[in-house]
Amino acid sequence: MGRSAMTFGGSSVIKKTLLVGGAMAALLATTTHAEDAKTSAATATQASLAAIKAKNNQLHAVIALNPHALADARALDAERKAGKVRGPLHGVPILLKDNIETADEMPTTAGSLALKDNVNGRDAPLVKRLRDAGMVILGKTNLSEWANIRSDHSISGWSAVGGTVRNPYVLDRSACGSSSGSGAAVAAGLAPAAIGTETDGSITCPAAINGLVGLKPTVGLVSRTHIVPISHSQDTAGPMTRTVMDAALILTAIAGSDRADVATKEADAHKTDYAKGLDKDALKGVTLAVARFYTGSSPGTDAVFEQALKDLKAQGATLVEVKDFDEAPIGKAEGVVLYTELKVDLNAYLASTDPTKVKTRTLADLIAFNAATPNEMEWFGQETFEKAQATKGYDDPEYKKALADSKRLAGPEGIDKILKDTGAIAIVAPTTGPAWTIDPLNGDHYGGSSTTLPAVAGYPHLTVPMGAVGGLPVGLSFIGPAWSEARLLGLGYAYEQATHRRIEPKFLPTVAPEK
Numbered sequence: 001m002g003r004s005a006m007t008f009g010g011s012s013v014i015k016k017t018l019l020v021g022g023a024m025a026a027l028l029a030t031t032t033h034a035e036d037a038k039t040s041a042a043t044a045t046q047a048s049l050a051a052i053k054a055k056n057n058q059l060h061a062v063i064a065l066n067p068h069a070l071a072d073a074r075a076l077d078a079e080r081k082a083g084k085v086r087g088p089l090h091g092v093p094i095l096l097k098d099n100i101e102t103a104d105e106m107p108t109t110a111g112s113l114a115l116k117d118n119v120n121g122r123d124a125p126l127v128k129r130l131r132d133a134g135m136v137i138l139g140k141t142n143l144s145e146w147a148n149i150r151s152d153h154s155i156s157g158w159s160a161v162g163g164t165v166r167n168p169y170v171l172d173r174s175a176c177g178s179s180s181g182s183g184a185a186v187a188a189g190l191a192p193a194a195i196g197t198e199t200d201g202s203i204t205c206p207a208a209i210n211g212l213v214g215l216k217p218t219v220g221l222v223s224r225t226h227i228v229p230i231s232h233s234q235d236t237a238g239p240m241t242r243t244v245m246d247a248a249l250i251l252t253a254i255a256g257s258d259r260a261d262v263a264t265k266e267a268d269a270h271k272t273d274y275a276k277g278l279d280k281d282a283l284k285g286v287t288l289a290v291a292r293f294y295t296g297s298s299p300g301t302d303a304v305f306e307q308a309l310k311d312l313k314a315q316g317a318t319l320v321e322v323k324d325f326d327e328a329p330i331g332k333a334e335g336v337v338l339y340t341e342l343k344v345d346l347n348a349y350l351a352s353t354d355p356t357k358v359k360t361r362t363l364a365d366l367i368a369f370n371a372a373t374p375n376e377m378e379w380f381g382q383e384t385f386e387k388a389q390a391t392k393g394y395d396d397p398e399y400k401k402a403l404a405d406s407k408r409l410a411g412p413e414g415i416d417k418i419l420k421d422t423g424a425i426a427i428v429a430p431t432t433g434p435a436w437t438i439d440p441l442n443g444d445h446y447g448g449s450s451t452t453l454p455a456v457a458g459y460p461h462l463t464v465p466m467g468a469v470g471g472l473p474v475g476l477s478f479i480g481p482a483w484s485e486a487r488l489l490g491l492g493y494a495y496e497q498a499t500h501r502r503i504e505p506k507f508l509p510t511v512a513p514e515k
Contacts, residue, residue, distance in 0.1 A: 039091075040073075040077045040080075040091065041073035041074070041076040041077045041080075041090070041091025041092075041093075041136055042070060042073040042074050042077055044073070044091060044092065044093055044136075044192075045069050045070055045072075045073040045093050045136050045138065046070065048093045048138055048190060048191050048192075049065070049069070049070075049138075051188075051189055051190045051191075052065070052139070052185075052190045052191075055168075055188055055189075055190060056190065058166065058171065058507070059165065059166045059168060059171075059184050059185070059188055059190075060142055060157075060162055060163040060164055060165050060166060060181075061141055061142055061165050061166075061175075061180075061181040061182075061184040061185040061188065061190060062095065062139055062140070062141055062142065062181060062185055062190060063098045063109065063111075063139070063140045063141065063142050063159075063161060063162045063181070064098070064106045064107070064139050064140045065106075065138065065139040066102070066104055066106055066137050066138060066139050067104070067105060068104055069093070069136055069137065069138050069139070072136050072137070073091060073093070073136045076090060076091045076134055076136065077091065079134075085134075086132070086133055086134035087133055087134060087253075088249055088275070089130075089133045089134050089135050089249055089250070089253060090133070090134030091134060091135075091136065092134070092135050092136065092192055092193070093135070093136045093138040093191050093192060094130060094135045094136065094137065094138060094191060094192070094193045094194060094195065094250075095138050095139055095140070095141045095181075095182060095185050095186070095190070095191045095193075095194040095195070096127065096137065096139075096140055096141065096182075096194065096195045097140070097141050097143050097178075097179050097181065097182050097194070097195055097196050097197055097237075098110065098111065098140035098141060098142065098143055098161075098162070098181070099111075099143060099147060099197060099227055099228035100124050100126070100127060100140075100195060100197070100226070100227050100228075100237065101120060101122055101123065101124045101127070101226040101227070102123055102124070102127050102137055102140075103121050103122050103123040103127075104137075105119060106119070106139065106140055107119050108120070108140070108228065109140075109159075109161045110143070110145065110146050110147065110159075110228040111142065111143050111144065111145035111146065111158075111159025111160060111161050111162060112145055112146060112159070112160060112161065112366070112376070113160045113161060113369075113373060113375060113376060114358070114359075114360045114365075114366055114369045114370075114373075115228075115353075115358060115360075116161060117357040117358065118353055118354075118357060118358050119354070119357060120226075120352075120353055120354050120357075122226055123226070124223070124225060124226035124227055125223040125225050125226070125258045125260070125261075126195065126222055126223055126227075126237055126254040127226075129253050129254045129256065130195075130250075130253055130254060132253075133253035135253070138191055141179070141181030141182045141185055141194055142157065142159055142161075142162035142163070142165050142180065142181030143157075143159060143162075143165075143177065143178045143179060143180060143181055143182075144156050144157055144158065144159065144177030144178035144180060144202075145158065145159040145160060145161075146228075146230075146385075147177075147178040147197065147199060147202060147228070147230055148177045148178040148202065149199070149230050149338070149342060149384055149385075149388075150370075150380075150381075150382050150384055150385050151380040151381050151382055151383055151384050151385075151443075152383060152384055152443075153380045153381070153442075153443040154177075154380050154443060154444070155174075155379055155380065155438065155439070155440050155443055155444065156174050156175070156176050156177030156178070156180055156444050157174060157175045157176070157177050157180030157181070157184075157438075158379065158440070160373075160375050160376050162181065164438060164440075165180040165181050165184050166184065166438075167184060167209065167210065167435050167472075167505075168184055168187050168188040168210070168505035168507055169187070169210070169211065169435070169471060169472055169473060169505045169506065169507075169508065170435065170471065170472060170508045170509075170510060170511050171507060171508065171509055171510070172437055172438060172509065172510045173434075173435035173436065173437060173438065173472065173511070174209070174435050174436050174437070174438050174444065175206055175209060175210055175435070176201075176205040176206040176208075176209040176210075176432070176435065177202060177205070177206065177444075178196075178197070178202040178206075179194075179196025179197060179198070179202050179203050179206045179207075179240065180206050181194075182194035182195065182196040182206065182240045183196070183206030183207055183209065183210035183212055183214070183240055184206075184210055186210070186212055186240055186241065186242065187210035187211050187212055187505055188505055188507075192241070192242070192246065193239060193240065193241045193242075193246055193250060194239075194240045194241075195237055195238070195239060195240070195250075195254075196214065196237065196238060196239075196240045197227060197235060197236065197237045197238075198216045198234075198235070198236055198237075198238065198451075198455065199230045199231050199234045199235050199338065199455065200234060200334070200338075200451055200452055200455035200456070201432070201449055201451035201452075201455065203215065203216045203238050203240060204216055204431055204432075204451050204461050204462075204463045204475070204477065205431065205432050205446075205449065205451060206240070207240050207431075207463050207475060208431035208432055208463045208465075208473065208474060208475025208477075209432065209434070209435045209472070209473060209474075209475075210473065210505075211465050211468075211473030211502050211503060211505070212240050212241060212242060212463075212465070212502075213239075213240070213241050213242065213243060213244050213246070213247045213462070213463065213464050213465070213492065213496070214238065214239070214240045214241075214247075214462070214463045214475075215238045215239055215247050215251060215460065215461070215462050215463075215485065215488075215489070216236060216238050216451075216454065216455070216460060216461040216462075217236050217237075217238050217251065217255070217460050217485055218236075218270075218458060218459060218460050218482050218483050218484075218485065219233070219234060219235070219236050219263060219458035220236075220261075220263035220264050220265070220266060220267055220458070221236070221251075221255050221264070221267050221270065221271065221460075221483070221485065222236055222237050222238065222251075222254050222255055222256075222264070222267070223256070223257075223258035223260070223261045223264050223267075224236065224237065224261050224263070225258055225260040225261050228346075228349055229341075229342075229345040229346060229348075229349055230338060230341070230342050230345070230346075231337060231338050231341040231342065231345065232263065232341055232345055233337055233341060233403065233407075233458070234334075234337075234338070234455055234456065234458065236458075237254070238251070239251055239254075242502065243496065244278065244462075244464060244489055244492045244493040244496050245275055245278060245493065247274075247462075247489065248274035248275040248278060248489050248493075249274075249275045251274045251485060251489075252271070252272075252273050252274045252275060255267055255270075255271040255274075255485075256268055256271055266483075270483040272486055274485060274486055274489050277486055277489075277490060278489060278490055278493040279490055279493070279494065280493065280494050280497040280498070281315075281316075281494060282490035282491055282493065282494040283312060283315035283316050283317045283491060283494040283495065283498075284315065284316030284317075285316055285318075286316075286317050286318070286424075286425050286426075286491070287317070287318045287319075287320060287422065287423050287424045287425060288312060288317050288318070288319055288320070288424050288425070288426055288427070288428050288491075289319075289320050289322050289418050289419060289422040289424035289426070289427045289428070290309060290319050290320065290321050290322060290427075290428055290429070291322055291325070291418075291427050291428065291429035291450060291479075292321055292322060292323045292324075293322065293323060293324055293325045293327075294429040294430060294448060294449075294450040295429075295430065295448075296448070297433055297447050297448025298430075298433035298434065298447040298448060298469070298474075300433075300434065300469035300470065300474075301430050301432075301433045301434065301447065301448070301469055301474045302430070303469075304430075304466055304467040304468070304469060304474055305429075305430045305466065305474075305476070307466075307467065308428075308466040308467070308476045308495075308499075308501075309428075311495065311498060311499050312428065312495065314498070315494060315495070315498050319428075320422040320423070320424055322418055322421075322422060322427075325414070325418070325453075327452055327453065329405070329409055330406055330409045330410050330414070330452060330453070330456055331452060332402075333401075333402040333403075333405045333406035333409070333456075334402075334406050334452065334455075334456050335402075336391075336398060336399060336402035336403075337399065337402050337403050337406055338388075339384070339387050339388040339391050340388070340391040340392075340393065340394065340396065340399040340402075342363070342385075342388040343363050343388045343389060343391050343393075344393060344394060346363050346366075346388075347361075347362050347363055350362060350363075350365075350366075363385060363388060363389050364389055366385065367382060367385050367386060367389060370382050370385070379440045379441075380443060406456045407456070407457065407458070409456075410452070410453050410454075410455075410456035410457035410459075411456075411457035411458070411459065411482075414453050414457060415427065415453055415454065415457050415459055415479060415480075415481060416481060419480075419481065425480065425484075425487060425491075426478050426479060426480040426484070426487065426488060426491055427453075427477075427478070427479040427480070428476060428477060428478060428479075429450040429476075429477045429479065430448070430450065430466075430474060430475070430476065430477065431449070431450055431451070431463040431474065431475035431476065431477045432446060432447060432448055432449045432450070432451070432474070432475070433446070433447020433448050433469070433474065434447060434468075434469040434470065434472035434473070434474055435472050450477045450479070453479065454479045457482075458482065459479065459480060459481055459482050459484075460479070460480055460482075460483075460484055460485045460488055461477060461478075461479050461488075462477065462478045462479075462485075462488040462489060462491075462492045463475035463476065463477050463478075464476050464478070464492040464495055464496050464501075465496075465501045465502040465503075466495075466499070466501050467501045468501075468503055470511050471503075471506065471508065471511065472511070473502070473503065476492075476495065478491050478492050478495075
């Protein structure tokens, strides 16, 4: 103890891409940086640290390093030498989005200068589960500040603490938000895996745009305790990895009930070994609903999606078209829910922090802090915070109606009805379009998204790489009913193994037409 967390400034950038592992299931006897050699936890951790040193100045993906990472890795190597192996994740480094607390010197900032000293000496339960599984907590990743809830004109991947995350495929393109740093870091080989969090699209969008597998679990499968919140109705954490197997292994580690998070009371009854059931033939004989209402925003993405549908059929799936669905009423109700819950849930979180280190104790305090801090307000405002501050709490009839309507429309009358009407076990759709140009003056300009239905319903959503548009990755979404993670991972695994659509990033400066 007593050592300060290491934060990042300038470092030399090298062009060589350092890749830390492929499938983590094989990491214990795989090649990462030494050909055909077993890789110790210390070696894997040192490789990640070297990759971060070489590339983070270019990507702004990592905010802080755990000063105990190497010591933790060596302790895990000593355990292995003594004959104790905790499981397939033993000794594997992992990064955490910087809204997740850890019991070390790294602050949990949510990207805000108001939380730059937010050290509370407590592991989020999901972090303890990762440690118990033998993973090395490597550090914290940059994110869209306050998980992209401060303004409607925000820049995905920008935070006052960490700057703007860059997409490793094309550096002037967005890494999407809010788990932008987690996505860019894993895609660029800074770590084998990362944890992101999602309220609506914040795992699945950056995963798709950075050529990764991303899983937003059922709300309540993974504890949210000691994670900076937006909405208890929609928030969840989940894995962001290079392969479906890796995502399954990490979900197995982090899933489970937590008495401090009432939403997780059924988690132990539903969790399973998600890696054990993966089958490359899982698409044979299944029916999938094709969400055509999510196409049309990006011709290039639509073309890649058509190839993905052919691939699904080639693997034995039957496809049923769903052409129309109106999400507008869901989005309207979702806004009321998120603004109301943000105020109450964030106030509760701030009240739980160390008052000697976090002076902003309420949302109102944060609004005042931002207004008085030029670095916070340089590119966009805080009108969403102000909308949230004006809400009236959980007893407000408007909130109660919006919550009931949004859940009903997205779940029973949305995903559940689509599956029942088509006889399908899951919905498939393009996750989103290719990454857009970073634009600090005008904010984000998304190319469509299939995230809202599963986000509002609280149902699981898996994205898997399905190809690229102009060198920029796009993802294929598998969406299912509550607690269907095992099935979705199985479908995604079968698709992944049949196609292998993921491409490596090239760190191009921009997308330009060929001469």
